[in-house]
Amino acid sequence: MRADIERLFAAAPPSYSEDDFRLFARFKLALNEGRIRAAEPDPASPTGWRVNAWVKQGILLGFRMGSLVDMSIDRTRQPFFDKATYPVKQLSPSSGVRLVPGGSSIRDACYVAPGVTCMPPMYINAGAWVGPGTMIDSHALVGSCAQVGARCHISAAAQIGGVLEPVGALPVIVEDEVLIGGNCGVYEGAVIGRRAVLGAGVVLTRSTPVYDIVRGVVHSASGDNPLLIPPEAVVVPGARAFSHGPGKDWNLSLYTPVIVKYRDTATDAKLQLEDILR
Secondary structure (H helix, E strand, O other), rough: OHHHHHHHHOOOOOOOHHHHHHHHHHHHHHHHHOOOOOOOOOOOOOOOOOOOHHHHHHHHHHHHHHHHHEEOOOOOOOOEEEEOOOOOOOOOOOOOOEEEEEEEEEOOOOOOOOEEEEEOOEEEHHHHHHHHOOOOOOOOOOOOEEEEEEEEOOOOEEOOOOOOOOOOOOOEEEEOOOOOOOEOOOOOOOOEEEOOOOOOOOEEEEOOOEEEOOEEEOOOOEEEEEEEEOEEEEEEEEEEOOOOHHHOOOOEEEEEEEEEEOOOOOHHOOOOHHHHHH
């Protein structure tokens, strides 16, 4: 399948044959079943993850191949028009996904594992991978190709950004048992290590350094390397004062995330409520 996807992506024909659409259907089924993914764990990689560029090429192919169609349930009240290749994901009780009524949407071509809870309204985009036991809370977004591990909580209004292009770029990674607090934003391929906690309002991007006051280091992205948040780190919003110039004279400061501790028994006790909610 990989060779066929790469060939078709490179060829970029003006039109697509029935065989091409059958290839894409097989590709999309593999995405939906979690047999292929845009990025996967790789202990040999410095980030612990490997990008599968050909999978991202296949997702982009779907946008090229799809025609714009009417997906409205009731066009007079709420019309929807999207690519025919990416309808709403088909789920059933046997899928094991708890999709609570209230306006959520999950796009086709993503993997949502049994035991995932989706609180309304939330959205999961094509190419995403969401592990078992995870909760996606109200108004939260899991962007295209984002990888969210098992037993995570993506809290209300949190944004897990999508990274589809360039195809070689690492998508946002949230490893197992991570808590993403309310109104957080994780963008540009950041990797959140296992069992880390992002306090409400934390925003992580490539251009924002993270100050680790426990270990006395600064975590930042460099070159092709993404921002890495260490496993079990507890990150909260902080501020860094200007050291010179008008900023100092005016007593201004800049937002910066700060690692204030690493998870311990007290932190874990506060998170036990997550198990009850599931």
